[in-house]
Amino acid sequence: MRLVIARCQVDYAGRLTAHLPLATRLILVKADGSVSIHADDRAYKPLNWMSPPCTLVEDGDAWTVQSTKTDDRLVIEIDEILHDSSHELGVDPGLEKDGVEAHLQRLLAENVTTFGDGWRLVRREYPTPIGPVDLLCRDASGATVAVEIKRRGEIDGVEQLTRYLELLNRDPQLSPVRGVFAAQEIKPQARTLANDRDITCVTVDYNALRGVDDPSDRLF
Amino acid sequence: MRLVIARCQVDYAGRLTAHLPLATRLILVKADGSVSIHADDRAYKPLNWMSPPCTLVEDGDAWTVQSTKTDDRLVIEIDEILHDSSHELGVDPGLEKDGVEAHLQRLLAENVTTFGDGWRLVRREYPTPIGPVDLLCRDASGATVAVEIKRRGEIDGVEQLTRYLELLNRDPQLSPVRGVFAAQEIKPQARTLANDRDITCVTVDYNALRGVDDPSDRLF
DNA sequence: GTATTTATTTCGTGC
DNA sequence: GCACGAAGTAAATAC
Structure with a gap:
């Protein structure tokens, strides 16, 4: 799991098109390949995301997340990286639900x-x-x-x-x-x-x- | 926004009851008060979360997130903290949608x-x-x-x-x-x-x- | 305020 | 693999 805090702009094109103006956000890159862009609100919901299977290609300040199955694409333009760390989490035993x-x-x-x-x-x-x-x-x-x-x-x-x-x-x-x-x-x-x-x-x-x-x- | 990587156990009680066995996860604490527990998969969806309004109380290794409106509660038992950093993100200009x-x-x-x-x-x-x-x-x-x-x-x-x-x-x-x-x-x-x-x-x-x-x- | 509809719904389950 | 229903659905919109 990689945690990046960066000032960035984001464009998404897929089932809809959407744009995120320049601001500081969390870019969360998971081991499953998913990428999500979080602001400091909206609870657990990211502003933008890409579900696996997809691939992240970093070309300098231009990061492109391309879906493997569809033509969905996320383009992240990095302005400044404020934090960047990676962590080994291993496989999660998962949630045990009850009450459904x-x-x-x-x-x-x-x-x-x-x-x-x-x-x-x-x-x-x-x-x-x-x-x-x-x-x-x-x-x-x-x-x-x-x-x-x-x-x-x-x-x-x-x-x-x-x-x-x-x-x-x-x-x-x-x-x-x-x-x-x-x-x-x-x-x-x-x-x-x-x-x-x-x-x-x-x-x-x-x-x-x-x-x-x-x-x-x-x-x- | 606070990013914590920790080995932890989590119990949730509210609309359902659920348990997370000991494992290493991301605990994401946002400025809006929300807390979400992420594994390295499930794309942007956390294993467990609490939506605002809620309050996080840290009592040593026992973290309790209590909903202000309902009796929903998240209890996080911290085993070991591997990373802990806080970041000022400011207010996000938000997503401009198109194509709906x-x-x-x-x-x-x-x-x-x-x-x-x-x-x-x-x-x-x-x-x-x-x-x-x-x-x-x-x-x-x-x-x-x-x-x-x-x-x-x-x-x-x-x-x-x-x-x-x-x-x-x-x-x-x-x-x-x-x-x-x-x-x-x-x-x-x-x-x-x-x-x-x-x-x-x-x-x-x-x-x-x-x-x-x-x-x-x-x-x- | 409550009820209804939407969602980049996601996620599971049965066929 | 695909249609159907549930979700700690949540969020936006109509009334």
Whole structure:
């Protein structure tokens, strides 16, 4: 990884064309070949960048980063270099994620009684012609319920579930099928639409649910 | 801007929980308060980050980045610092973009003959109850044409234009209205759907069109 | 202010 | 390899 602090101008041509006037910035050159130009704001987002595969050619003050696959090009005109250092980082073991929708789905699949006593899982990722339903269940009375799970419940999730319900209700083996919209947080608009369509909203406490599964916390 | 190369472990808790095992990484602390943890790959994307507003508290080897607005938290456990430098960058004049959909729309509005001889513009951003149509035109024969413009023509753009056409064709003053789907690049799926719905596809050469407007190129 | 759309989206996953 | 959906999406824009 190479860190360069330099006064520079940058031009990009590719999916769009863009220009950066002369100013002092960080030029970050990674071992993967990527080059990104950072200002002192915009959080982690660079002003300009080139994704690998690409090659950096330094011709004096003119640095050219050319994409190997497309005709995208970044031209950096160096005015003055204020810092230039390189560092061996090695391969990163990578990020271990937790808490995404998939995990929430697995937890709920293993704990369908979260929705009500006597519930049981028919199957996870129940296939339909327009895509899999997250969970297909039977409630205590034996009625079929399609469950759509989101981390954040928004209006498009309700639309998605509505499409599934319409399809599932055409199947006389399953019909009538009702819907449950489960999320860690449900937006008011989504809740209103769901209620209007007789879909039950359930907000899920992910931490509590995980506690059922594995009470050992990592750090928090 | 502060650049720290350090062997470290990182834990994040917020919208998800995540852990980074001990490894050497770049810790980038920007003047806007943001902190991002970079490995030597993943292009410009950090492994972990915290967006402003947030505060970094260093307590020996334990660095804590706490979001001011939410309860998101990043805990960095420093094992060894290999590099630590700070740099004054000043305010960046920022990126001047060109080539986005808005500009493409303006260019085409000024050059509707791109679609055919004798075409003229009725109006740009023609209002309908479900949103504005990019361009409403009349072709050489006087027939009404609705034009939907995208940088990249994908299936949802065709759906959008279809909804506009359905609405516009209810207006006896305009009907019959046909559709043109214009983009720099049209995906095969979108083209197939458009053809099926008798919508004409037009791929636009943005550079050539811009050349009509302003023949002076910046760099390329 | 909130809701919607865009993004040089990027990134993963299933086919 | 390509289409589809999710993202700690974020950011800009419309309302």
